[in-house]
Amino acid sequence: PASQRDVLYLSVIRKIPALTENDPETWIVCNFSVDHDSAPLNNRCVRAKINVAMICQTLVSPPEGNQEISRDNILCKITYVANVNPGGWAPASVLRAVAKREYPKFLKRFTSYVQEKTAGKPILF
Numbered sequence: 001p002a003s004q005r006d007v008l009y010l011s012v013i014r015k016i017p018a019l020t021e022n023d024p025e026t027w028i029v030c031n032f033s034v035d036h037d038s039a040p041l042n043n044r045c046v047r048a049k050i051n052v053a054m055i056c057q058t059l060v061s062p063p064e065g066n067q068e069i070s071r072d073n074i075l076c077k078i079t080y081v082a083n084v085n086p087g088g089w090a091p092a093s094v095l096r097a098v099a100k101r102e103y104p105k106f107l108k109r110f111t112s113y114v115q116e117k118t119a120g121k122p123i124l125f
Contacts, residue, residue, distance in 0.1 A: 006045040024057040046087040055079040
């Protein structure tokens with residue numbers, strides 16, 4: 001059986017202002033591993049290391065004519081990059097299988113979360 005993993009990381013979120021009114025609004029979320037005296041390594045776990053970035057841009061296609069804008073006119077472009085070192089040793093085939101299973105689950109959960117949080121709410125600019 002594989003050892004349990006833990007991860008200690010810092011998360012930072014930043015809004016990148018658009019250079020022109022035609023440029024999309026951009027948000028960047030970065031998560032990266034850190035060491036901290038108040039969270040020492042646990043002997044029962046192997047400490048994994050991560051560097052993760054998610055870049056989100058809101059793209060708006062104006063509606064035709066005098067129609068009001070709707071969520072159908074809004075698209076969120078997401079770029080997700082992750083570098084994960086699970087620490088210790090694990091067969092590459094196991095790591096690939098976990099990534100192949102977990103990444104689609106993450107995308108589905110994230111999409112559902114956003115849809116639930118925005119359903120029936122006004123569009124904010």
